[in-house]
Amino acid sequence: MLICRLIFLVLAFSLLIPAAAQDEPQYAGLDMDLSGTTIKMAAIGGGQYEVMYDSIAVFEEATGATVEIIALLDGFAIDQKLKVDFATGAADYDVAWDHTSFVAQYTPFLHPLQDFFSEEELAAFSPAILDAATIDGNLYLVPRHADISPIHYRADLYSDEAIAAAYMEDTGEELTVPTNLDQIDRQARFFVENGHSAFGYTLAGKEEALTGRFYEMLFASGGALFDENYHPTFNDEIGVAVAELIAGWYQDGIIPADTTSLLWDGVAQNFCNNDVAVKLEWYGWYAYFQDADSCAVAGNFGLARGFTGLSIGGDHVRPSGWAGAHAFSIPATAPNPQGGAQLIKFLTSHQVAYEEATLGFLPVRDDVWERVIADAADAENPLDRERLELARIQVSEDFKTPPLIAEWIPFSNLFYPQLQAIILGDIDAQSGLDAAAEETRELMESAGYY
């Protein structure tokens, strides 16, 4: 009888232990005694970005380390800080914010991370993002969260039978959620010309945001910014067609009159106000758009995979997918690189990544994807779940970083003013892109590419 009881208890415990383990927060990086050490971090700050740092107390308690956040700046400000600190040898911190769009310019000043992370640890992350962060065989960042843009459209415009009938009469085709740029052009013009929406489309119109949006429209249309030797190719007929498309939208009032002064927040605000029919937008704005107290468009929009391009480039075969990931790196001058690596393991662990994903950020770990999708299975709004499923497909299949070259930002700084001049009608598309190409050749030549 006693033996039976013991067997029962053993069986019961064997069932209970895994269940308990599953409920335990799945942290990483806590397996090293770092008592008495200080780990310094230069981090991105502002709004939702800082929520993650609350969990650092768990790391400090478990390892005995003290974590000191020496900078909390927005992305562009911290990029400038890193450049100056790297140049002057003042990067005396162990963890630095990083981004897939910026990492190429920092590589001589960073520790290769494969020295600190095992293959098993890295296997948890999206391979597409790790590929984007691997330069000359070295991994320079570990991703924190990603972002990519699906099509956002106003649901009321696509469910109204009268509008659909008028569109059929006007264009001879059914009004469906667009899948390519030609459709977007026709629909955006129809919605504006018939007074259904203040604007048919909208896009950020300055800085790297404009360069990136042009880049993905060009890519989706079959074009490219550079050839394999980094000679500019954006001034070919595909590039000219894309530039003329945007300029035409501006001249005809399809996009806002102040497009060239809009960045992400201004563009999102227009959609939030119910003023835009269809557009590409980052997933990160989802919670904001669904907040009925803030946005008129709440509950009245749908999402679809990024569009393919203009037919000039072929058969609309490539979906857009300009994407990026926030991440962590270790400066080469870090006084405590091992401590920094442990902190990065913790901050990118399943539990911390999951907690950040619940704020609306897109995860970069497969296990977190599964968990947030499972969480959303019973969501009141089916779009909560559809959004995650769609995002997972886009991150795994469409994730496309800008060219991984240190000259990306200098290139963008010379390119976007020319594109703005084209949009505003100061110069024609071919001449503007040719001028940008000439400047790009000088830039790449002085950087030693040819």
Add this chain to the structure above:
Amino acid sequence: MAAKVKAKQQNAVAQGTTQNRIDAGLFPFLLILPAIIVIVLVIAFPLLYSLYVSFTPYELLRPNSLNFTLGKALRNYQKLLNDDVFWRSLWNTVIFLAITVNLSYLLSLALSQLLARVTVGQSILRTLLMVPMMFAPILVGMQFRWFFNANVGLVNNFLISVGLIQEQGQIAWLVDVPLGMISIIIASIWMNIPVLTIILLAGTLSLPAETFEAAEVDGASGWQKFRFITFPLLAPFSYIALTIMSLDIARAFDIVRIMTDGGPARRTEMLWTYITRLAIEDTKFGLGSAMAWITVSLSVLFTLYFFRQLVKARIVR
């Protein structure tokens, strides 16, 4: 023996006198030595170093590029002189400076004359005048960017509400030529007026009352008193105000950066925004330093001109 002692004493006195003379000569220098060291370390060294950097192809993230080569020393300056964007930003800066400084001065002069005559609520008005000074330039930029926003901005909404423009015909204040520049100038003037007005008001209140009384006895009108007494006597204050403003105008960088960031399509690009783009964003520190030196040289010329006018005005007075 006595003669020897006397000679020794005389020699010692002579040496002591010489020592005292040296001390007397060194003493003032020793007193200001700490200040000189601080100025050399904090101002002169960085200035000279940036001048040196301007003669090199230095890029922030390429440490090895900090090389001085005599044959290529002027390359950055040559590059800038052949750079259309540089000339455009220089032209924009000159236009911005000329309009902002002059308009700010005229408005401040008018305000100071009005404030000098106010008899009720003087302290409240003067306190209100100070309000723009309490805002950091970056906040001024954000505030005016919102004012001039095409869709949700205060200005367009006001114009729509009074029926001057249609909802579909919103004015792109920060985009169109010359509205972008005008918007920035308005924001800068708003920020500059308090300091100038206070200087001119102080000047106005310090003018001798007898001169005005004599003019009144002679039957001078209000305009004549301003034209022939107040304005000439205020000249030293005006030049001080203009000198301060010409030096301080670079604070407008934050406003430009926030409102238009030099855009769109370089329409409001100024020397400061272009320097930042070249030196920090594009990491071309050598090129940026060369441009900064051109900018500083122009500022010094402006300031020297105002100082000379100030000295002349004081002599005349």
